[in-house]
Amino acid sequence: MSLLCACFSFPSPQAFLPLLKKAAQGSPGSGLSCSKAAIVNMSSIAGSIKEMYLWEAAHCVAYRCSKAAQNMLTRCQSMGYREHGILCVGLHPGWVQTDMGNAAGYTAPLTVDASVGGMLKVLSNLSEKDSGAFLDWEGNVVAW
Secondary structure, three states: OOOOOOOOOOOHHHHHHHHHHHHHHHOOOOOOOOOOOEEEEEOOHHHOOOOOOOOOOOOOHHHHHHHHHHHHHHHHHHHHHHHHOOEEEEEEOOOEOOOOOOHHHOOOOEOHHHHHHHHHHHHHHOOHHHOOOEEEOOOOEOOO
16 A cells, blocks of 8 residues: 555545546456545544534634534545545544644643554555545544
8 A cells, every 4th residue: 555645625636536546447456445546534533523522621613613524525525436436534543642632731642653553554454335434543433
């Protein structure tokens, strides 16, 4: 699995669509997977309407709303790009020890290495059944 990480605005997947289609069509096997073509949106459990994770610690309303919108984008992409052989998934990296994760006097429990290692393992095991899903770094389904 080759990995390209980048931060782009929402129109970017459309700009990359010809390359994603070509990758999906040129890859052996059937079904969807990250080894063929995939869009992986980095989300957060903070965008889960059901969970309202850590509301008491940090309201972060704008951040929560942006992640909830991104989760909808992931579902829409999965439906729109499935016919082209492109897997789409949203990933919550966990509460990670970064500047953001350790803000407001808290220490996040998860190291960057553990988060990234977990996400890479999840990505390597994704299949057609996972397209449109919202998963965490351990592969668990996160509630919308």
